[in-house]
Amino acid sequence: MMIKQSISPNIQKTPPGPRGYPIIGCFPQMASNPLQFLTNAAREYGDVVHLGTIGPQQLYLFAHPDGVKHVFQDNYHNYIKGANFKDKDFTLLVGNGLINSEGEAWRRQRRLMQPAFHHRQQIAAMVTLMTKVIEELIEHWRSMENAQIDVAAEMLELSQKIVIKALLSLDPNSSETAQIIQAWHTVLAFHTERIWAFLKVPLSVPTPKNVRFLQAVQTIDTVVYQIIRERQQSSNHPDDVLSMLMSARDESGEGLSDQLLRDEIVALFVAGFDTSATSLGWVWYLLSQYPDVESKLQEELATVLGGRTPTFEDLPNLKYTKMVIQETMRLYPAVWILSMTNIADDQISGYHIPAGSMIVLSPYVTHHHPAFWENPENFEPERWAPERSASRPRYAYFPFGSGPRQCLGDVFVTTEIQLIVAMISQHLSLKLVPGHPVEVDTRLALRSRHGLLMTLESRKTHEFTLHTK
Numbered sequence: 001m002m003i004k005q006s007i008s009p010n011i012q013k014t015p016p017g018p019r020g021y022p023i024i025g026c027f028p029q030m031a032s033n034p035l036q037f038l039t040n041a042a043r044e045y046g047d048v049v050h051l052g053t054i055g056p057q058q059l060y061l062f063a064h065p066d067g068v069k070h071v072f073q074d075n076y077h078n079y080i081k082g083a084n085f086k087d088k089d090f091t092l093l094v095g096n097g098l099i100n101s102e103g104e105a106w107r108r109q110r111r112l113m114q115p116a117f118h119h120r121q122q123i124a125a126m127v128t129l130m131t132k133v134i135e136e137l138i139e140h141w142r143s144m145e146n147a148q149i150d151v152a153a154e155m156l157e158l159s160q161k162i163v164i165k166a167l168l169s170l171d172p173n174s175s176e177t178a179q180i181i182q183a184w185h186t187v188l189a190f191h192t193e194r195i196w197a198f199l200k201v202p203l204s205v206p207t208p209k210n211v212r213f214l215q216a217v218q219t220i221d222t223v224v225y226q227i228i229r230e231r232q233q234s235s236n237h238p239d240d241v242l243s244m245l246m247s248a249r250d251e252s253g254e255g256l257s258d259q260l261l262r263d264e265i266v267a268l269f270v271a272g273f274d275t276s277a278t279s280l281g282w283v284w285y286l287l288s289q290y291p292d293v294e295s296k297l298q299e300e301l302a303t304v305l306g307g308r309t310p311t312f313e314d315l316p317n318l319k320y321t322k323m324v325i326q327e328t329m330r331l332y333p334a335v336w337i338l339s340m341t342n343i344a345d346d347q348i349s350g351y352h353i354p355a356g357s358m359i360v361l362s363p364y365v366t367h368h369h370p371a372f373w374e375n376p377e378n379f380e381p382e383r384w385a386p387e388r389s390a391s392r393p394r395y396a397y398f399p400f401g402s403g404p405r406q407c408l409g410d411v412f413v414t415t416e417i418q419l420i421v422a423m424i425s426q427h428l429s430l431k432l433v434p435g436h437p438v439e440v441d442t443r444l445a446l447r448s449r450h451g452l453l454m455t456l457e458s459r460k461t462h463e464f465t466l467h468t469k
C-alpha cells in the first residue's frame with residue numbers, strides 16, 4: 001500500500017507533479033488529451049499528483065484506491081462537489097436538482113428520491129417496462145438484416161426512451177418523447193463543445209448556438225411542466241418516478257415544489273441518458289472485438305434463457321453477462337472523471353492538501369492502475385469471477401462514484417444494461433464495420449468520437465418469440 005494518511009500534523013509537503021503554466025496550470029494538456037495526461041501523471045509522479053493551479057485553485061489527482069477511499073469514506077465530511085460543478089449553463093439546465101445541490105438541500109432531495117430507485121419492487125416493475133421498449137427495438141432491427149447502423153446513436157435513443165418511460169410513463173413513440181430526444185441532441189452538442197472551453201460566450205449573448213441551446217431547454221421545460229400540471233389535475237397517477245416524487249414528503253410533511261420536480265426530472269435526464277448509452281455502446285464494441293467472450297455469453301444466455309425474454313428473477317443467474325458489463329465499465333467508465341473540493345486542509349500520504357483545492361478522482365486512471373489490474377488494457381470479464389476479485393481493494397473500481405453521492409441510478413442502469421445485452425445478443429450479432437475508426441471522446445461521458453458503425457446480423461440458431469404487443 002502506497003498511501004498513508006495524516007503522518008504528522010506539521011507536514012506541509014506538496015505532492016510531486018508536472019510543471020504547468022502560470023494561472024492556467026496544466027489545463028491545456030488536460031484539455032487536449034485528458035486520459036493520457038492523467039494516466040501518465042499517475043505513472044510518472046505516483047498516487048498523489050499535484051496538477052498545478054487553475055486560477056487561484058490548486059489541483060490534485062488521487063489515483064490510488066486508498067486516496068479514493070479517503071475522499072468517499074474515511075474523510076468524506078471534508079469533501080463536497082463545490083464550485084467546480086456550479087457551471088452557469090449547467091445550472092440553467094438542471095436548476096437546483098439533486099445532482100446540483102449540496103448540504104441540507106441535497107440530503108432532503110436524496111431522501112425523497114431514493115425509494116424510487118432502490119426499492120426492489122420498483123426495480124422489478126421497471127424490468128417489465130424496459131423489456132417492452134427493448135423488444136420493440138429488436139423487432140425493428142430484425143427487419144433490417146445486414147444494415148449498417150450507428151450503434152452509439154441507437155443506444156442513446158434506446159436509453160432515452162427507457163428513462164423517459166420510467167420517469168414520466170411517456171410512450172416511446174409519442175411526440176413528447178420525440179421532442180425531448182430532439183431537444184437533447186442540441187443540449188448535448190452545446191455542452192460537449194463548451195465543457196472544456198477555457199473561455200465561454202455568456203448565455204446572455206444571442207449567438208446562434210446560445211439561442212438554440214436556450215430554445216432546447218425551453219422545449220424540455222414545456223413538456224415536463226405540462227406533464228406535471230396534467231398529473232396535478234387528474235386522479236390518474238401512473239406507477240412511475242414522477243408520481244413517486246409528487247407524493248414524497250419530508251419529515252415536516254413538505255413535498256417538492258413544481259420547480260424542483262422539473263429540476264429533478266431534468267437532472268435525471270442529464271445523469272441517465274448519455275452515461276447508459278455510452279456504456280452500452282462500448283459493450284457492443286468490445287463483444288465484436290472479442291469473439292471468445294461473445295461465445296461464452298451466448299452459452300450463458302442459451303442455458304439460462306433459451307431464447308426467452310429475461311425476467312427480474314433471471315437477472316442474478318446472468319452472471320457472465322454481468323461480468324461483461326462490469327469489465328466494460330472498467331475499461332470505459334462513462335464518468336471518467338470526478339472532481340471534489342476539500343472544505344478544510346487535509347493530509348494524504350504525508351502530503352498537505354490546502355483547503356479549497358480541486359481533487360480529481362478518475363475512474364479511468366484507477367481502473368487501469370497496473371498494481372490492481374493485471375494487463376489493464378485487456379478486456380477480460382473473467383477477472384470479475386469471485387476468486388479473482390475477492391482480494392482487490394473496493395475502491396479500485398468506482399464507475400458509479402461512491403460515498404453519500406453514489407449514483408442514484410446504479411441498480412436501475414445495471415438492470416437496464418443487463419436486459420439490453422441479454423435480449424439483443426440472443427437475437428442479433430453486431431459486427432463493427434471494417435475500417436470504422438474507434439477513438440474515445442472525453443468531452444462529456446466517455447463516448448466513441450465517430451459513433452460506432454456496426455452491421456446487424458440475425459442469429460439463426462433459435463426461433464424467438466417476442467411479446468411486444
Ligand code: HEM
Nearest residue numbers: 099271272275276279334335399400401405407408409413
Ligand atoms: C452507466 C450509467 C451510469 C453511470 C456510469 C453513472 C455514474 C454516476 C456517477 C459516477 C455519479 C457520481 C457523480 C459525482 O459524484 O459527481 C452519479 C451520480 C448520479 N447518478 Fe448516475 N450513472 C449512470 C446512470 C444513471 C442513471 C440511469 C440515473 C437515473 C436515471 C442516474 C442518476 C444519478 C443521480 C441522480 C446522481 C446524483 C446523486 C447525488 O448527487 O446524490 N445515473 N452517476
